[in-house]
Amino acid sequence: MEPQLLKRIIEAALLASAQPLSLPQLSGLFDEFEMPSHEDLAKAVEELKADAEGRGIELVEVASGFRYQVCNDVHAHVCRLWSERQTRYSRALLETLSLIAYRQPITRAEIEQIRGVAVSTNIVRTLEEREWVRVVGYRDLPGKPALFGTTKAFLDYFNLKSLDQLPPLSEIRDIEDIDPQLSLDGPETPRAPDEPDADSGEGTDTHGDTPHPGQHAPAPTTDEDAHAEHKMRDDTPEPAA
16 A cells, blocks of 8 residues: 555544554554555554644554644643533542552552541542543452552543653652643642542533643652652553553
């Protein structure tokens, strides 16, 4: 197949798809008589990346595959196309997600011990509904507490190819340094987990769910986490699909 035609097919497929596409998925677009080699596909993707330089969109690789997305420098303007009200995530939810990302696999009790407050059921439910975390196993303790880990959907949302791309904790001073699309209401005060909407952040307005050019990954903010960074990153498993 002509290289130029191959590029056009891949470009059209990536623009038409609502999800990132991997090289095997792109290969599935062709029948057995015209199927390009893996090398030809990879070369076409690299050329498409180069073609997008200096434009308003870019071709990036995330955990699930390749996708076109809006460049950071123009996103603030483009996001105005999506006017629906979105959920703003609370500090408690983001801290919980951060601990799961950096210390996975981790149990709910371990998260509560680090944060010093109970983890609301709404937090866990919201993270699971967003498909950012999932149960990856069970701790060999009485009661068999569930172990939580992140998913490919988490990596895709935060524009990461793997957990190795999580920013070092030493580079993040405060959880409010997270992308403004995940803006917070202010400092959190200790509370019981059953306070209305305390941890879910429901009813507030932001562009948290709006299609975006990729996020910066969240990180815990406790001093204990900073000291434990090296061990966490070494022991962190890759999330299953």
